[in-house]
Amino acid sequence: MPYFARRILDIGAGHNPFKGVTHVLDMDIKEGRERGGNRIVVPTTARLIQGEAAALPFRLASFDYVYASHVLEHLDEPDRACREIMRVATAGYIETPSPFLEQGLALNDETPPAQWYHKWFVFAPRQNLLVFEPKTREEVSRFCSCANGRFLQDFYATVDFPDAQHCFPRKAKTTIFYWNSSFEVEVRDRTVDCRKEGRPCRFSGMKAALLGSCNDIFRPHRLMRLRKRYPQCLAVFRRYGHRTLFV
């Protein structure tokens, strides 16, 4: 666990590094275009190093722990970065937006896809496996034929997602991945239909995450707002046989 580690790297931490890190790596120290213009914050305990995740300027097993939070979805070659992360550290934490959040926002995104900073849907269909699917206009509009895919397609159609996203807690909106010693990476060139190909789709678990957030007794006000503003989403829940506490 990070608490006992001595050398801790944070990749692409930007303005929000994890506590207790000893090294901070960023590829763009000055401009911060992909950080929304925020300046890098370097904790007093840490060194700032300029470099890229796909070619980390460190030796084998230099770190006890590595954080990579909201960085892999920006990269052209996330598999290279994953191999680099495993090379320089013995364990770590990876976080990205969940496919549920990424797709919901992309469906409403008017900017040309060439300008999208997030290039991938990232998900962990099982422990120790991280999957990347390309986030293109075509893939964004494509839904798996499984119940998860159909449910989400209908759900997105009933809400103004950029507004509704505030109704969902972080665990529905993020992919969280812990690894130790190594993990598998699968980079796909297109969306997988799990029913036809027998491989998990990016929607696996997304319905459960959304429903879980709809039973979150700690945030009832948010979900009441969802129900009030988007009453049509109730019909979608019912159509798929879901009862939730607040919606």
Ligand SMILES: [Zn+2]
């Ligand atoms: Zn599926």
